[in-house]
Amino acid sequence: MATTTSTGRSLTLRRVDSVAPDATVRHIDQLDDRTLERFYAALEGGCQLTATGTDLVPGTVVVATDYYRVEAA
């Protein structure tokens, strides 16, 4: 089901207050189970996550209890 990125890059999550009109935005319920688990683990543990096996790409804003922009670490 999930599309996966093949890189082993690290990503970070940065909390943002606003979203640019040209941003790609995803609601947390659009993440597959594995990405969701990594996403929440990253919020708990300093906002770092590995891109491998998730379908998150830099630049995407994820809407959770706050808005988080995915950035390359």
Add this chain to the structure above:
Amino acid sequence: MTEYVIIGDGISGSSAAETLREEDPESSITVITDEGEALYNRILIKEHAKGKLPEAPISIHEEDWYAERDIELSLNTHVTGVDTDEKVVHTHEGDEIGYDKLLIATGGTPTQLPVDDSDAEGIHHFWTFQDARKIRESAEAAEKGVIVGAGLLGIDFAAVCGAQGVEGKYLMRGDRWWRYALSGEGAEIMHEGMREVGVEPVFDSGVDRFETDDDGKVVAAIGPDGERYECDFAGVAIGLTFNTEYLGDIDLEQDNGILVDQYMQTNLEDVYAAGDITRFYDVLLGEQAQNGSWGSAKEQGRIAGVNMAADDEAEEFEWVSSYSITHFDFPFLSFGHPTLGDEHAERKYSDTEWRRIAFKDGKVVGGVLIGDLSPQSKLKQLMREQRDVADQKEVLLEETVDLDDLAPPQEQ
């Protein structure tokens, strides 16, 4: 060349169209929607209504998307009838569109309160992007709001009031929010979340009628006890009525939703259904069930597309649905079928952390997690594996769930 017609361009219809094009490149595909815009992100429109998200990122498909895939998109086209003998779809403009295989993906429409003046100006229902634009405008100008409907969609209105600085009263029928899935203890965490954004839950209440001014604008809601709640904004989310009216008296099996098997096939040959509108055979539960969530609708559309193109029972729908609430400081996730179940286990861990697991015939069938969502993937895994674990509730209520602590599954 097979001709596919899809009624509805929500996530289920659109995902079916995309799959059909991949699986059957030579076919003709028509998608019909009565909305004026192509697929958008229905689960983000609440963020627009809250005033937090601009319009552009909510769009998912431009009209080009369909053209590039040689998919015919008919916007602003309401389907008024389906003739399954002649295999023809009728539209409000009198057009007839023939099909070899049909997908019904028309979702639902919010139910109106059956009380006087329930459609007065200032009273909102929430389903489309157009609704979200109106809600945003109305909430921006409002001072006092009333919300009716103590479920997953009602709470979005509470969040809109909170984010737009509207003093809200959330009128609930029973003694708590979403009483079918939460106990008092879990619900109280949600009530606190509402209060923190300026929305006061009012229990054992509801709306008997609305009052309007001379211009027909809502000015108050009157509760069953005669209590008067002043408001210039009201949000009603008491349930969904499935969009099946246009199907008339065709012989389609329905039971508050269209009955489909795990392949998304209805009882009529070459007629499939997907998304919110289905009551599908849930292979994990072993009975018919309903989901009302984005991920499930998308997957049902994909499965329908695969099976329509294969003209066979090529892939079955097996899915654990989930639905989040992101409006408060703490996360909330409901998964599976939290309102079903013959047994439950629950525990509160802190002022903002609570867990409830629903079991049926000894197996996990759903649950609700508030605050700490870390057990979600393990609980979903147990659902998929259909393991008998109801006698090991303690392990599942541990703060950190370790599936290795469960007794090994019994050999069948």
